[in-house]
Amino acid sequence: xxxxxxxxxxxxxxxxxxxxxxxxxxxxxxxxxxxxxxxxxxxxxxxxxxxxxxxxxxxxxxxxxxxxxxxxxxxxxxxxxxxxxxxxxxxxxxxxxxxxxxxxxxxxxxxxxxxxxxxxxxxxxxxxxxxxxxxxxxxxxxxxxxxxxxxxxxxxxxxxxxxxxxxxxxxxxxxxxxxxxxxxxxxxxxxxxxxxxxxxxxxxxxxxxxxxxxxxxxxxxxxxxxxxxxxxxxxxxxxxxxxxxxxxxxxxxxxxxxxxxxxxxxxxxxxxxxxxxxxxxxxxxxxxxxxxxxxxxxxxxxxxxxxxxxxxxxxxxxxxxxxxxxxxxxxxxxxxxxxxxxxxxxxxxxxxxxxxxxxxxxxxxxxxxxxxxxxxxxxxxxxxxxxxxxxxxxxxxxxxxxxxxxxxxxxxxxxxxxxxxxxxxxxxxxxxxxxxxxxxxxxxxxxxxxxxxxxxxxxxxxxxxxxxxxxxxxxxxxxxxxxxxxxxxxxxxxxxxxxxxxxxxxxxxxxxxxxxxxxxxxxxxxxxxx
Amino acid sequence: xxxxxxxxxxxxxxxxxxxxxxxxxxxxxxxxxxxxxxxxxxxxxxxxxxxxxxxxxxxxxxxxxxxxxxxxxxxxxxxxxxxxxxxxxxxxxxxxxxxxxxxxxxxxxxxxxxxxxxxxxxxxxxxxxxxxxxxxxxxxxxxxxxxxxxxxxxxxxxxxxxxxxxxxxxxxxxxxxxxxxxxxxxxxxxxxxxxxxxxxxxxxxxxxxxxxxxxxxxxxxxxxxxx
Numbered sequence: 001x002x003x004x005x006x007x008x009x010x011x012x013x014x015x016x017x018x019x020x021x022x023x024x025x026x027x028x029x030x031x032x033x034x035x036x037x038x039x040x041x042x043x044x045x046x047x048x049x050x051x052x053x054x055x056x057x058x059x060x061x062x063x064x065x066x067x068x069x070x071x072x073x074x075x076x077x078x079x080x081x082x083x084x085x086x087x088x089x090x091x092x093x094x095x096x097x098x099x100x101x102x103x104x105x106x107x108x109x110x111x112x113x114x115x116x117x118x119x120x121x122x123x124x125x126x127x128x129x130x131x132x133x134x135x136x137x138x139x140x141x142x143x144x145x146x147x148x149x150x151x152x153x154x155x156x157x158x159x160x161x162x163x164x165x166x167x168x169x170x171x172x173x174x175x176x177x178x179x180x181x182x183x184x185x186x187x188x189x190x191x192x193x194x195x196x197x198x199x200x201x202x203x204x205x206x207x208x209x210x211x212x213x214x215x216x217x218x219x220x221x222x223x224x225x226x227x228x229x230x231x232x233x234x235x236x237x238x239x240x241x242x243x244x245x246x247x248x249x250x251x252x253x254x255x256x257x258x259x260x261x262x263x264x265x266x267x268x269x270x271x272x273x274x275x276x277x278x279x280x281x282x283x284x285x286x287x288x289x290x291x292x293x294x295x296x297x298x299x300x301x302x303x304x305x306x307x308x309x310x311x312x313x314x315x316x317x318x319x320x321x322x323x324x325x326x327x328x329x330x331x332x333x334x335x336x337x338x339x340x341x342x343x344x345x346x347x348x349x350x351x352x353x354x355x356x357x358x359x360x361x362x363x364x365x366x367x368x369x370x371x372x373x374x375x376x377x378x379x380x381x382x383x384x385x386x387x388x389x390x391x392x393x394x395x396x397x398x399x400x401x402x403x404x405x406x407x408x409x410x411x412x413x414x415x416x417x418x419x420x421x422x423x424x425x426x427x428x429x430x431x432x433x434x435x436x437x438x439x440x441x442x443x444x445x446x447x448x449x450x451x452x453x454x455x456x457x458x459x460x461x462x463x464x465x466x467x468x469x470x471x472x473x474x475x476x477x478x479x480x481x482x483x484x485x486x487x488x489x490x491x492x493x494x495x496x497x498x499x500x501x502x503x504x505x506x507x508x509x510x511x512x513x514x515x516x517x518x519x520x521x522x523x524x525x526x527x528x529x530x
Numbered sequence: 531x532x533x534x535x536x537x538x539x540x541x542x543x544x545x546x547x548x549x550x551x552x553x554x555x556x557x558x559x560x561x562x563x564x565x566x567x568x569x570x571x572x573x574x575x576x577x578x579x580x581x582x583x584x585x586x587x588x589x590x591x592x593x594x595x596x597x598x599x600x601x602x603x604x605x606x607x608x609x610x611x612x613x614x615x616x617x618x619x620x621x622x623x624x625x626x627x628x629x630x631x632x633x634x635x636x637x638x639x640x641x642x643x644x645x646x647x648x649x650x651x652x653x654x655x656x657x658x659x660x661x662x663x664x665x666x667x668x669x670x671x672x673x674x675x676x677x678x679x680x681x682x683x684x685x686x687x688x689x690x691x692x693x694x695x696x697x698x699x700x701x702x703x704x705x706x707x708x709x710x711x712x713x714x715x716x717x718x719x720x721x722x723x724x725x726x727x728x729x730x731x732x733x734x735x736x737x738x739x740x741x742x743x744x745x746x747x748x749x750x751x752x753x754x755x756x757x
Contacts, residue, residue, distance in 0.1 A: 191586065254582065255617035257614065259582075412620070412621065415621065417617065462642045465642035465675050465676070469675050480678075482731070489679065489680065489731070511751070518752075518755050
């Protein structure tokens with residue numbers, strides 16, 4: 001293992017030239033298993049996978065990646081890592097790109113089923129640097145399944161988040177672990193992570209591709225990013241695409257919601273797109289988009305998107321029961337219901353929520369939503385609980401201070417976001433009172449309303465203005481967008497109430513159906529009966 | 531001199547969009563904040579970028595610069611820029627006196643408590659006067675909120691919101707009658723009424739039902755089938 005650590009890598013060979021016994025697979029020498037033993041099934045696995053990748057047989061690669069890898073992991077590697085990369089390298093001609101891919105899967109397995117050590121975390125960072133380095137240099141000509149490429153970016157961000165949490169818990173660290181943190185202080189540093197994602201976005205020119213596609217000059221979404229005819233590599237393009245979602249995610253973890261949404265902007269999530277294709281990417285995109293909008297007070301937008309995805313999951317989750325992502329899908333599903341409950345309590349736009357989603361929501365959160373509308377201490381406790389359950393795992397990106405006294409500060413970032421969120425909730429305290437009264441009237445004088453609400457007139461005026469301000473968010477273009485279902489205006493001393501009617505989007509529905517039927521018809525045309 | 535300044539800000543904006551995750555641009559961004567203050571311009575993206583860099587390297591954080599950023603963000607209301615900035619500032623830092631004052635001011639503005647706001651602002655003049663244009667910006671925000679809420683606003687309410695009274699208020703109203711479409715009316719014998727310009731928020735009948743419109747791009751997707 002190189003002792004001086006720089007992530008703009010030197011030669012790749014140096015990383016695999018070391019003897020297999022040199023600390024690979026764990027800092028401790030007592031591993032309890034032999035990393036060099038390669039069972040026959042693994043031999044077959046890597047040989048076939050290598051061949052499929054060389055032959056660009058995306059379908060087979062996907063089958064092996066999703067199916068065989070999981071099955072073998074279940075059967076043989078429940079408590080142990082897979083064989084080391086040095087052990088399998090001879091079976092795949094020591095192909096260094098394949099070895100990088102194998103190692104990526106190797107580390108992902110360790111994170112998913114076992115508990116990675118500090119050293120393994122650092123080595124995984126090393127591997128990602130090499131892998132992305134190779135991709136960014138444009139020397140890759142494989143076609144890989146989108147699922148795999150998404151998992152790479154997703155896992156990259158996840159391991160970053162995990163490392164930030166890990167290194168922020170200093171109290172229980174051993175001397176050795178602290179040493180490691182100090183020595184490899186470049187590993188998973190936030191600049192590196194962000195710059196890799198940014199580099200993938202730029203080098204792949206994905207934003208230009210999406211722009212050209214809008215003008216009909218490029219086929220991207222239609223082929224899910226693959227190149228069926230030319231066979232050119234989809235790896236850089238798709239990694240660039242998924243990195244936009246990765247950047248949204250990292251910015252949410254940092255608390256920078258505005259920039260996160262900007263990173264996602266080239267993807268139009270009101271339409272179908274490549275982000276839909278892999279369910280993991282679809283869910284992650286909408287979850288973070290919705291959460292960012294919630295923190296930006298664009299409640300109506302958040303509700304709309306949560307509604308769409310929750311409906312989708314309701315309809316289609318049965319098809320993913322066997323997939324390894326099923327647990328994650330369910331977890332995110334529950335979190336988004338919690339976020340939806342929060343949004344609807346702050347901005348009751350129930351007409352934006354589809355029937356089935358609404359009934360699920362009521363099943364899970366009816367009692368809590370009633371409590372949240374009350375705006376007393378119990379309400380804040382519920383907001384706190386739901387926010388804590390559903391929020392991303394915020395991180396402190398700065399390097400740890402490795403001096404006494406050692407503290408655990410992994411909760412700091414989360415506590416700040418929670419505090420600011422509850423502060424916002426508190427500011428909206430009296431608004432639900434206004435809402436419930438105004439629902440009963442078409443006009444009412446300020447004096448009378450003040451009496452009912454047991455406040456004086458000037459206070460009532462401020463409350464009425466607050467409602468207007470809070471319910472009209474400013475979107476990214478500086479336009480004012482109304483969020484509320486209940487609106488009013490004041491003429492001198494009289495409040496005139498206007499209730500907006502629910503909007504039925506016929507045109508959208510027709511457009512979607514036209515496209516769907518056209519697709520069906522062209523598919524039918526393609527079937528040759530002989 | 532003016533053109534040189536123009537060129538610097540162009541470069542900073544480019545830096546922020548092309549290479550934002552780079553500790554070397556920190557000083558440029560700090561200078562840009564000072565420039566925004568002196569030339570009464572504003573860039574949310576550049577300021578968020580700087581706050582992020584401070585987050586990555588807390589040792590390099592400059593409190594005066596952050597104070598300036600927050601004041602600029604307050605001036606950007608009704609946009610929620612102030613909270614966006616707070617999300618990026620560590621809790622301990624927010625405990626400083628100056629920040630606490632700014633947070634209180636923001637709270638008053640968010641809850642339309644204009645009288646309390648102007649009282650507090652007067653007490654905190656020393657913090658706020660570093661940024662020119664503050665008063666006008668808040669007055670613009672106050673008028674915005676009034677325009678959302680009122681078709682006809684009584685004079686005392688307006689006066690409290692923008693912190694102007696007497697002859698100055700007369701002049702202010704005159705100016706807006708001439709330039710912004712305000713109209714003066716007499717209410718039932720008491721004070722003046724200011725009729726604010728019609729917009730879709732205080733005149734709901736003007737609300738364009740944008741949801742019924744369809745963006746052109748969506749329709750273009752079915753063009754191939756129509757031909």
